[in-house]
Amino acid sequence: xxxxxxxxxxxxxxxxxxxxxxxxxxxxxxxxxxxxxxxxxxxxxxxxxxxxxxxxxxxxxxxxxxxxxxxxxxxxxxxxxxxxxxxxxxxxxxxxxxxxxxxxxxxxxxxxxxxxxxxxxxxxxxxxxxxxxxxxxxxxxxxxxxxxxxxxxxxxxxxxxxxxxxxxxxxxxxxxxxxxxxxxxxxxxxxxxxxxxxxxxxxxxxxxxxxxxxxxxxxxxxxxxxxx
Amino acid sequence: xxxxxxxxxxxxxxxxxxxxxxxxxxxxxxxxxxxxxxxxxxxxxxxxxxxxxxxxxxxxxxxxxxxxxxxxxxxxxxxxxxxxxxxxxxxxxxxxxxxxxxxxxxxxxxxxxxxxxxxxxxxxxxxxxxxxxxxxxxxxxxxxxxxxxxxxxxxxxxxxxxxxxxxxxxxxxxxxxxxxxxxxxxxxxxxxxxxxxxxxxxxxxxxxxxxxxxxxxxxxxxxxxxxx
Amino acid sequence: xxxxxxxxxxxxxxxxxxxxxxxxxxxxxxxxxxxxxxxxxxxxxxxxxxxxxxxxxxxxxxxxxxxxxxxxxxxxxxxxxxxxxxxxxxxxxxxxxxxxxxxxxxxxxxxxxxxxxxxxxxxxxxxxxxxxxxxxxxxxxxxxxxxxxxxxxxxxxxxxxxxxxxxxxxxxxxxxxxxxxxxxxxxxxxxxxxxxxxxxxxxxxxxxxxxxxxxxxxxxxxxxxxxx
Amino acid sequence: xxxxxxxxxxxxxxxxxxxxxxxxxxxxxxxxxxxxxxxxxxxxxxxxxxxxxxxxxxxxxxxxxxxxxxxxxxxxxxxxxxxxxxxxxxxxxxxxxxxxxxxxxxxxxxxxxxxxxxxxxxxxxxxxxxxxxxxxxxxxxxxxxxxxxxxxxxxxxxxxxxxxxxxxxxxxxxxxxxxxxxxxxxxxxxxxxxxxxxxxxxxxxxxxxxxxxxxxxxxxxxxxxxxx
Numbered sequence: 001x002x003x004x005x006x007x008x009x010x011x012x013x014x015x016x017x018x019x020x021x022x023x024x025x026x027x028x029x030x031x032x033x034x035x036x037x038x039x040x041x042x043x044x045x046x047x048x049x050x051x052x053x054x055x056x057x058x059x060x061x062x063x064x065x066x067x068x069x070x071x072x073x074x075x076x077x078x079x080x081x082x083x084x085x086x087x088x089x090x091x092x093x094x095x096x097x098x099x100x101x102x103x104x105x106x107x108x109x110x111x112x113x114x115x116x117x118x119x120x121x122x123x124x125x126x127x128x129x130x131x132x133x134x135x136x137x138x139x140x141x142x143x144x145x146x147x148x149x150x151x152x153x154x155x156x157x158x159x160x161x162x163x164x165x166x167x168x169x170x171x172x173x174x175x176x177x178x179x180x181x182x183x184x185x186x187x188x189x190x191x192x193x194x195x196x197x198x199x200x201x202x203x204x205x206x207x208x209x210x211x212x213x214x215x216x217x218x219x220x221x222x223x224x225x226x227x228x
Numbered sequence: 229x230x231x232x233x234x235x236x237x238x239x240x241x242x243x244x245x246x247x248x249x250x251x252x253x254x255x256x257x258x259x260x261x262x263x264x265x266x267x268x269x270x271x272x273x274x275x276x277x278x279x280x281x282x283x284x285x286x287x288x289x290x291x292x293x294x295x296x297x298x299x300x301x302x303x304x305x306x307x308x309x310x311x312x313x314x315x316x317x318x319x320x321x322x323x324x325x326x327x328x329x330x331x332x333x334x335x336x337x338x339x340x341x342x343x344x345x346x347x348x349x350x351x352x353x354x355x356x357x358x359x360x361x362x363x364x365x366x367x368x369x370x371x372x373x374x375x376x377x378x379x380x381x382x383x384x385x386x387x388x389x390x391x392x393x394x395x396x397x398x399x400x401x402x403x404x405x406x407x408x409x410x411x412x413x414x415x416x417x418x419x420x421x422x423x424x425x426x427x428x429x430x431x432x433x434x435x436x437x438x439x440x441x442x443x444x445x446x447x448x449x450x451x452x453x454x455x456x
Numbered sequence: 457x458x459x460x461x462x463x464x465x466x467x468x469x470x471x472x473x474x475x476x477x478x479x480x481x482x483x484x485x486x487x488x489x490x491x492x493x494x495x496x497x498x499x500x501x502x503x504x505x506x507x508x509x510x511x512x513x514x515x516x517x518x519x520x521x522x523x524x525x526x527x528x529x530x531x532x533x534x535x536x537x538x539x540x541x542x543x544x545x546x547x548x549x550x551x552x553x554x555x556x557x558x559x560x561x562x563x564x565x566x567x568x569x570x571x572x573x574x575x576x577x578x579x580x581x582x583x584x585x586x587x588x589x590x591x592x593x594x595x596x597x598x599x600x601x602x603x604x605x606x607x608x609x610x611x612x613x614x615x616x617x618x619x620x621x622x623x624x625x626x627x628x629x630x631x632x633x634x635x636x637x638x639x640x641x642x643x644x645x646x647x648x649x650x651x652x653x654x655x656x657x658x659x660x661x662x663x664x665x666x667x668x669x670x671x672x673x674x675x676x677x678x679x680x681x682x683x684x
Numbered sequence: 685x686x687x688x689x690x691x692x693x694x695x696x697x698x699x700x701x702x703x704x705x706x707x708x709x710x711x712x713x714x715x716x717x718x719x720x721x722x723x724x725x726x727x728x729x730x731x732x733x734x735x736x737x738x739x740x741x742x743x744x745x746x747x748x749x750x751x752x753x754x755x756x757x758x759x760x761x762x763x764x765x766x767x768x769x770x771x772x773x774x775x776x777x778x779x780x781x782x783x784x785x786x787x788x789x790x791x792x793x794x795x796x797x798x799x800x801x802x803x804x805x806x807x808x809x810x811x812x813x814x815x816x817x818x819x820x821x822x823x824x825x826x827x828x829x830x831x832x833x834x835x836x837x838x839x840x841x842x843x844x845x846x847x848x849x850x851x852x853x854x855x856x857x858x859x860x861x862x863x864x865x866x867x868x869x870x871x872x873x874x875x876x877x878x879x880x881x882x883x884x885x886x887x888x889x890x891x892x893x894x895x896x897x898x899x900x901x902x903x904x905x906x907x908x909x910x911x912x
Binding site for chain 3: 429434
């Protein structure tokens, strides 16, 4: 579970790397979150040596990882996936096999794109509540009782109201994922006006110097001056 | 719990209506979903006769109503609210007192605005999944296990994938609520680009003749031609 | 040519107003920019007294007015329009007869909506040029030579680059016109995602306290921190 | 003036290509519209052989080319630019020297981005006019007399009203340029919500199979069903 594409490539291809000892029958599972191209490149390296490859990025951050409650989005060699299930059952609460290499990365982009649109819709609602003279903490309570109740609103809402954004998932990474998801839409001619508007809000937040804060810091972009 | 502002006004002000028998000490609770202006007009009618008024729109549709699981957004006369709590406890799982008349209506608009942005983000994600060659049913499973899990995605997702939109909440009403929420933002100088993009998608759906379908029919606006 | 709907209504309906002396055959031409509803109300007042009515809002601000170069968007009584042509020929370079009362107001909203989208597209381009290390004054020159050359870019561009927005047309009025144009779209189920995004940018500008500046001050909303 | 990056790369680097005969003092001017990366790659090839390089993409399509009325956006070796001026004076009505290689490509992207936002604003206005019961041909006349008058509206408007989009500049190329302009904004943290909304409209048009039509075919995306 490496930090980024460069690290994943390095561990696979560099001196003393994975490929040097790769051979027939061996399997390599990369659980990093990388783009589909990186994943495919590593896969080709592994299989050219006779090995088997599985990408297995995860959904969930620090706490779910500690609790073994990750969601595992695997794709690649089905036989290797089957062998890995006992390990995945320890690390995660659920694993999915999604087909060919690259599909794990794509599924993760879609999930994060929806997350970004939700976060913006939520953030706009909090601000509208406050500027309309209502108590935004009541909005949190109302949302948590209804059809839109979800852990993210519950977890992030209270600190957003305090303009407090400790980075569980940095905004610049969230914006990068939205950009990549929109690029995936571009390839497939899928028009996504709400995700595009959300992406521009994250870019606005970056221009305000909020890239290293939690992605919920996009809340700052909808704020105008405070009521007197 | 009347159908619209016109009905609420009629029941209050017309011949044989509420106001004819209104007098000192009597209370009137209107649980219709109306705009703040209508609510204030009825409130003024009631209080001018010496009566007490409470607006109490609800969040939740058919099933929660049958199960006594509504969320009640009350505003107006606090004393009347206190007296009504035993009744609200039967109808709903939770009631809120939000202050002056009009605040119940406003809170409901904010909730529905967030709902509209979420529905669009979700709908775009479903389409992107499908066009990228992934199984959108897997997306539903992944979402339901993570930080964005919510009853609405769980409930609406499977029928959206079948282009099936039986009207639990008609799209034209959802679009009207988004318009009113954006108007509330206009009054208070709150810029809400994601809600605005979502609103235009609902308008697109109306122009496609989907106004009487469920609001999840906005899914049709992101669909291009099917893969061969 | 009165300042707003309230003034137009007052001059028509109040004591010593137009209607007191209105009678068969007399004509009244209101050149104020008002909404269709106000115009229709005045029209009904005038015609109920036997008079004839024409709304005739103008496109063009201070300089074209002084030079007799306005564009006149007339609607209402065709006979009265024909009689007024010699006057319109002095005030404006061109007049249009658009049919029933309200159509003049609507045409003006459409024109101003397009103006708002153009101004935002232009403003984003200026900022992108600057942040990409190009000279935005060159962009002005390039634009002025090509298929998009127009007086507005030529006139407003240089002062926008100096963050200088003397109010020829106040931003709050421009935003109001975009809101009314979007409302007209709502009535007729026309989805306009670009105008909606532009409107939110103008609202952002209002929240930044720029409502009384020229509408080109929307440029401030796309600016991030300066390059060092 | 080659068709795309692949062609430009091939003519420079392939067998019997430019580089084979490149040597000290020779100059190479590539007038193709390519991205900055391609331009830089060719520049490096040329200069590594001791040659001098100039990128010089043009603004203007078929007619201006025939009439020698192009706008030339040059960047690279200033000495070579100075030598080329007599040639540029024949091909174009004006040439600009924009500094380092890549700047010509970037300037062109900004120009086309503004063009895309304008085209969408215009297209929405035409549709709003029509659905509001006004004559969109009158809108064309009104626009052409005012501060927004520009050759593009004048040239494209009448055919757009007939849903006639003969490809002067194919929509898929326009959408690609908007994507690249938004990517340039992403690099430099410039948030551009109106361009993003316009880009999604062009993507919608692509999903409707309009990629090979003129970029004004984005007009089809705002059309709902016709009035009866």
